[in-house]
Amino acid sequence: MNFDFRLRQLELDGLTRHRRVVDSPQGTALTIEGKSYLAFSSNDYLGLANHPMLIAAAQWGAATYGVGGAASHLVCGHSTPHEVLEEALAAFVRLPRALYFSTGYMAAVGVIPALVGPGDAVFSDALNHACLIDGIRLSKADVNVYPHLDMATLEESLAQCRSVNKLVVSDAVFSMDGDLAPIPQLLALCERYDAWLLLDDAHGFGVLGEDGRGSLSHFGVSSPRILYMGTLGKAAGVFGAFIAGEPDAIEWLLQRARTYVFTTAAPPMLAIAVTESLQLIEQGGWRRTRLRESIAQLRKGLMDLPWKHLHSNTPIQPLIIGENRAVTELGEALLKRGIWVSTIRPPTVPQGTARLRISLSANHTPKDIAWLVESLRESALQPELAVNI
Secondary structure (H helix, E strand, C coil), X not given: CCHHHHHHHHHHCCXXXXXXXXXXXXXXXXXXXXXXXXXXXXXXXXXXXXXXXXXXXXXXXXXXXXXXXXXXXXXXXXXXXXXXXHHHHHHHHCCCEEEEECCHHHHHHHHHHHHCCCCCEEEEECCCCHHHXXXXXXXXXXXXXXXCCCHHHHHHXXXXXXCCCEEEEEECECCCCCCECCHHHHXXXXXXXXXXXXXXXXXXXXXXXXXXXXXXXXXXXXXXXXXXXXXXXXXXXXXXXXXXXXXXXXXXXXXXCHHHHCCECCCHHHHHHHHHHHXXXXXXXXXXXXXXXHHHHHHHHCCCCCCEECCCCCCEEEEEEXXXXXXXXXXXXXXXXXXXXXXXXXXXXXXXXXXXXEECCCCCCHXXXXXXXXXXXXXXXXXXXXXXX
């Protein structure tokens, strides 16, 4: 393999990615090479990643249970903290049972092949996260990709499908656009055409719904057909993921999801920290109020900029720049002003839609938002950056 050629081609296409080494706890201010930046890049939506109560919980967990899981859950790695967390997660999202995974990616690529296989049918939104896409590919089921949020096309595909087992898969909050799936309509179609519904609520859990219980709570829907997936390294501020649903469905996943069966259990201290986080989420109404205020302030401030701002009522606020190099240059211009915003390019997003993914936290202040808006306005005055989409 000619890696040198391939790497040079990435550079020519404006697709090379670079890691920046953060030398501080996660928060709205991140330190890189000794300099502090106002950060709008993190998924720490509620500002819990460095919360002292979670740090104390993890410290107690490490002192009590050590720092390693040591074995898979089905060998000897399933500890009391894991069991307590699964019961707490199920109660929090108001579903009968939950299963704790090491990461959201592992949950998706393990769960989908455990649910469907050759001869079955999967229906996937075109903008689903990569973990869902990879899980679908691994399942070897027949794949039907419908245009983003296009319920008419989805219904047509379901109506024509003759497979016995059908699974509709969708992000609940789409990670790059910040918009919500029409969950009531998705559920109605699943009920009409005898399909299961798998929802990935990575970016809705902790943020949406009553007391942060997620997108199902936000829409007020419930059904035994739903398998609900949430991640615990974003709004929850810790690490891991879970699947919740009917007891038999969760038991099947425990028996057959390869990424659960054949991986070492997450350290118990993380399960203890997540359990503590659930209480902070439930009691954190002021954090969600603060997020809504920041979203409104930012949206108002971005209204007359030359770039397209996608409609989103979530902490994910995309500003479409278009060309790969243009978004990279804009990101660098913001860094010079002491602001770090993620620049997102293909293949994460479709060609021609490279963007700033502005990510808001409950810990951002009105002054922080104003500074970001002012910096974007200053950048828009530079002819090489002001690309009107």
